[in-house]
Amino acid sequence: MKRTPIYGIMAEFDSPSDLVAAARRTYEAGYQKIDAYSPFPIEELAEAIGFHHNAVPLVVLIGGLLGCVSGYSLQYWVSVITYPINVGGRPLHSWPAFIVVTFEMTILFAGLAAVLGMLALNGLPMPYHPVFNVPRFAFATKDRFFLMVFSTDPKFNTVDTRRFLEGLSPRSISEVPS
Amino acid sequence: MDEKMPQSAPVIEPGYTFGTVTDKISSIVLTRPTSNGWFVGFGLAFLVTMGLLYAIGYLFVRGIGIWGVNIPIGWGFAIVNFVWWIGIGHAGTLISAILLLLRQSWRNSINRFAEAMTLFAVSCAGLFPILHLGRPWLAYWLFPYPNTMNIWPQFRSPLVWDVFAVSTYFTISLMFWFIGLIPDLATLRDRSENRAAKIIYGMLAMGWRGSARHWSRYETAYLLLAGLATPLVLSVHTVVSFDFAISIIPGWHTTIFPPYFVAGAIYSGFAMVLMLAIPIRKIYGLEDFITDRHLNNSAMVMLATGLIVAYGYGIEAFMGWYSGNRYDSFLLWNRLHGPYSFFYYLLLVCNIGIPQVLWIRKLRTSPLGLFMVSGVILVGMWLERFIIVVVSLHRDFLTSSWGMYYPTRWDWLTYVGTIGLFLSAMFLFVRILPMISIFEMRTLLPQAEVKPE
Numbered sequence: 001m002k003r004t005p006i007y008g009i010m011a012e013f014d015s016p017s018d019l020v021a022a023a024r025r026t027y028e029a030g031y032q033k034i035d036a037y038s039p040f041p042i043e044e045l046a047e048a049i050g051f052h053h054n055a056v057p058l059v060v061l062i063g064g065l066l067g068c069v070s071g072y073s074l075q076y077w078v079s080v081i082t083y084p085i086n087v088g089g090r091p092l093h094s095w096p097a098f099i100v101v102t103f104e105m106t107i108l109f110a111g112l113a114a115v116l117g118m119l120a121l122n123g124l125p126m127p128y129h130p131v132f133n134v135p136r137f138a139f140a141t142k143d144r145f146f147l148m149v150f151s152t153d154p155k156f157n158t159v160d161t162r163r164f165l166e167g168l169s170p171r172s173i174s175e176v177p178s
Numbered sequence: 179m180d181e182k183m184p185q186s187a188p189v190i191e192p193g194y195t196f197g198t199v200t201d202k203i204s205s206i207v208l209t210r211p212t213s214n215g216w217f218v219g220f221g222l223a224f225l226v227t228m229g230l231l232y233a234i235g236y237l238f239v240r241g242i243g244i245w246g247v248n249i250p251i252g253w254g255f256a257i258v259n260f261v262w263w264i265g266i267g268h269a270g271t272l273i274s275a276i277l278l279l280l281r282q283s284w285r286n287s288i289n290r291f292a293e294a295m296t297l298f299a300v301s302c303a304g305l306f307p308i309l310h311l312g313r314p315w316l317a318y319w320l321f322p323y324p325n326t327m328n329i330w331p332q333f334r335s336p337l338v339w340d341v342f343a344v345s346t347y348f349t350i351s352l353m354f355w356f357i358g359l360i361p362d363l364a365t366l367r368d369r370s371e372n373r374a375a376k377i378i379y380g381m382l383a384m385g386w387r388g389s390a391r392h393w394s395r396y397e398t399a400y401l402l403l404a405g406l407a408t409p410l411v412l413s414v415h416t417v418v419s420f421d422f423a424i425s426i427i428p429g430w431h432t433t434i435f436p437p438y439f440v441a442g443a444i445y446s447g448f449a450m451v452l453m454l455a456i457p458i459r460k461i462y463g464l465e466d467f468i469t470d471r472h473l474n475n476s477a478m479v480m481l482a483t484g485l486i487v488a489y490g491y492g493i494e495a496f497m498g499w500y501s502g503n504r505y506d507s508f509l510l511w512n513r514l515h516g517p518y519s520f521f522y523y524l525l526l527v528c529n530i531g532i533p534q535v536l537w538i539r540k541l542r543t544s545p546l547g548l549f550m551v552s553g554v555i556l557v558g559m560w561l562e563r564f565i566i567v568v569v570s571l572h573r574d575f576l577t578s579s580w581g582m583y584y585p586t587r588w589d590w591l592t593y594v595g596t597i598g599l600f601l602s603a604m605f606l607f608v609r610i611l612p613m614i615s616i617f618e619m620r621t622l623l624p625q626a627e628v629k630p631e
Binding site for chain 1: 196197332336338346350353357364393402409621625627
C-alpha cells in the first residue's frame with residue numbers, strides 16, 4: 001500500500017447515538033486507528049473506538065503520594081534536623097501538628113498531577129492539528145459529531161474506507177489533508 | 179431531594195438543542211454589544227477598587243497603625259474580612275465538586291460562575307492576612323524556602339497551616355475552573371468572528387478538539403479533581419477555624435469551631451451565589467438555564483446550613499453556661515450585655531431569625547425575596563466573624579488588659595475596596611468568558627442520551 005498524502009477520512013453525524021453506533025461498526029469492521037470527536041463527553045464513545053487504558057488515575061496516585069511524602073519530609077527535616085526549636089522540652093517530631101500541611105500538599109500535588117497529567121497524556125497544548133483543516137470541523141465544538149479513520153490504519157484505503165463510511169449514512173464526508 | 183418533588187421546575191427549559199444552547203451562552207460573550215449598564219457597573223466597581231489601592235498604598239507608607247487594631251484587639255477587620263471572604267468562596271467548590279460527586283446535575287448551570295466567584299473571593303481574602311503582616315512586602319517569608327537568614331517556618335503553628343491551606347485552595351480552584359473552561363474556550367475559538375479573539379481563545383483552549391480519548395481522560399481528571407477538592411474545601415475552613423480554636427482565648431478555644439465554620443462558609447457562599455445569579459439571569463435573560471429549581475435548591479441549602487450555624491451558636495452559649503468556666507460564662511454574658519451586644523443581637527436576627535422565612539416555598543422561588551434574604555445573610559455572617567474576633571479579644575482574662583475596638587476609615591475603605599475588586603473581576607468575567615458551562619449544559623439535554631441500538 002503506498003503512502004497516502006491525506007491524514008484520514010472524516011464522517012460527520014447529527015447525534016451522539018449515530019456517532020456511537022457508527023464508531024462501534026467501524027471498530028468492529030477492523031479499523032483500529034480511529035477517533036471520534038464530540039462537543040461533550042459521551043461515556044460510551046471511548047469504548048466504542050477501542051480506548052480502554054486511561055492512565056490518569058495512576059498519574060494522580062503518584063502525584064498524591066509524592067505530595068504526601070514530600071510534605072511530611074519537608075516538615076520533619078525543618079522541625080527536627082535543620083531548625084529545631086526547643087519549646088519547653090516538647091518533642092521535636094510532633095507528628096500530629098504536621099498532618100495538616102501533609103494533607104494540603106497531598107491534595108496540591110494530586111490535583112496538579114490530575115490537570116497537568118491529563119493535558120500531557122492528551123498531548124495538549126497542540127496549536128496545530130490536521131483535523132482543523134476541515135472547515136466543517138468547527139462544528140465539533142457546537143452540535144456535530146465526527147468519526148475519523150486515520151490513514152495510518154493498516155486497513156486504510158482512500159476508496160474503500162470512504163465507501164465504508166458512506167455506508168454508515170453520515171451527514172457528510174471529508175478527506176482531511178495532512 | 180428533588181426526585182420527591184414532581185412539580186419542581188426543570189433544570190433547563192425544554193425546546194433547546196445543542197446548537198441553541200451553545201449560541202445562547204456564547205453570544206453573551208461574542209456578539210452581544212457591551213451595554214451602557216455594564217460600563218456604568220464596571221466603572222463604579224473599578225472606582226471602588228481604586229479606593230482599595232489608595233488604602234493599601236497609604237498602609238504601605240504609614241503601617242497598620244492607620245487601622246483600628248490595637249492591643250488587646252490585634253486582629254480586627256483584617257481577619258474578620260479574611261474569614262468572611264474565604265467563607266464566601268466555599269460555595270463555589272461545594273457546587274462544582276461536591277454536587278458533581280453527588281450527581282446533582284442542576285449544578286451544571288451555576289458551577290462556572292460560582293467557581294469564578296470562589297477565585298475572586300479567595301483573592302480578596304488572601305489580601306487581608308498579607309496586609310495585616312505589618313511588612314506586607316515580606317509576605318514570601320511565610321513559605322519554606324532556603325534563605326540566607328537560615329530560618330524556617332514553624333510548622334506547629336496554625337497560621338502556617340493557613341498559608342498552605344489557602345494557597346492550595348486557590349491553586350486547586352484555579353485548576354478546576356480552568357480545565358472546566360477548556361472545552362468552552364474551544365467553542366469560543368470556533369464561533370468567534372473576530373481574529374484577535376479567535377487567537378486568544380485558541381491559545382487558551384490549547385488545541386482542544388473534543389477527541390473521545392481526550393474526553394475520557396478529561397472526565398477522569400475532572401472527577402478525581404472533584405474528589406480531591408471535596409476534602410480540601412472542608413479542610414480549608416477547618417484550618418481557618420484552627421487559627422482560633424488552637425489558641426486559649428475564651429470563645430475561640432472550642433471543638434465546635436471546625437464544623438460550624440464550614441457550615442457558615444457554605445451558608446454565606448450560597449447567599450453570595452444567589453446575590454450574583456439573580457441579577458445575572460435577569461440581565462442576560464438566562465431564566466431558561468438558571469431556573470426556579472436552582473433558586474429553590476440554593477435556598478434549601480442555605481436553610482440547612484443556617485440551621486447548623488444556629489446549632490453552633492446554641493452550643494457555644496450552652497457550653498458557656500454548662501462548662502462552669504468563669505471566663506467562658508463571662509464571654510457569654512459579655513456577648514449578651516457587653517458593649518458590642520447590639521451586634522450580637524443583630525447577628526442572631528440576620529443569621530437565625532430572618533432566614534427562617536425560607537421555609538415558605540413561595541419565597542424560595544421569588545428572586546427579589548431571595549436576593550434580599552441573601553443580603554441579610556451576608557451581613558449576618560460578617561457580623562458573626564466580627565463577634566468572634568472582636569468580642570472574644572476585647573475582654574479576656576485580665577480586666578487590666580481590656581480594651582475597645584473602633585474601625586477607622588482605612589479599615590472601611592479596605593473592606594469596601596475588596597468588594598469593588600470582587601465585583602470588577604465578576605464584571606470582566608461575565609463579559610469575556612462563558613459564565614455558564616456550555617458543554618455541561620449540552621449533556622443535560624435529552625438528545626445527549628445515547629440510545630441503545
